Amino acid sequence: MHKSKDLHQAGLKVTLPRLKVLNLFESSENHHLSAEDVFKMLIASGEDVSLATVYRVLSQFELSGILVRHNFEGGKSVFELNHGEHHDHIVCLQCGHLEEFFDSAIEARQKKIAAEHGFTIHDHSLYIYGDCTKESCPHKHRE
């Protein structure tokens, strides 16, 4: 199956916990999961893993490019599958609803700015925080 292939080509042993985490990300409704989310979901579905292992696996997956880590406001890291296409995020401060976007104009400007400042760009993070309007926010008053 392709999952163990993913792990192999990332230079990681194919272990049970790693497969479980990978499965979870591929089958979860919510694409953005924190370590705690992952841990709780696995436990809830009867999979027995250690929280420490979840943290380790997430970090390894980030390193090997399987996942992307995001540091939103609020301290905790959130991960999502790396589909190869970079994108940024817009977050509703009311309900936590999250949308993705990509804007080539912004990307281009960033490259330019980095160059002007004598930096070689490594990475960047752009988060827009706002409020959904009542109608357009599908998760209003969730939590």
Place this chain on the structure above:
Amino acid sequence: MHKSKDLHQAGLKVTLPRLKVLNLFESSENHHLSAEDVFKMLIASGEDVSLATVYRVLSQFELSGILVRHNFEGGKSVFELNHGEHHDHIVCLQCGHLEEFFDSAIEARQKKIAAEHGFTIHDHSLYIYGDCTKESCPHKHRE
């Protein structure tokens, strides 16, 4: 003096610790300070404050608009005086050197994107992470 005025109009009592922190930000070479930075610098200069108070004061100052908080990668919050003009940051991953920039094209695109997604923008954070080139990085191998 204008400092106590700042505090007054922010609806805060003019207390010694608050004045000390405000002074520090106004006189410090480095404009971006973490709670620990503030604490250590005050202690070092003979000012006797509690770390808890530093945290409290920084949060209050953020709330009242005197300071702006940034959450860079690495977990800890960093604060700077709010000069009224919004700007974004570009950070050197090697030496931590930090530069500020403002790009109206990016700002405009963000507004547009938020609108397209049905969000009213509240705030946003954009950090570019990169490496200074050897010459242009004035703080290379600092820490």
Place this chain on the structure above:
DNA sequence: TCACAAATGATAATCGTTCGCATTTGCAAA
């Protein structure tokens, strides 16, 4: 000057995350 709410200091507690170490498990070579 007084009185009282608000702010402080000291320290315990919390939260997310990492570390140390004994045990288990992929996996490759025999």
Place this chain on the structure above:
DNA sequence: TTTGCAAATGCGAACGATTATCATTTGTGA
């Protein structure tokens, strides 16, 4: 296949940043 061993795991302690608790002190308005 079995075996050996490095790599991965689980558990709990440890950690760094931050927040909460609560008794004591301090601005400030009457």
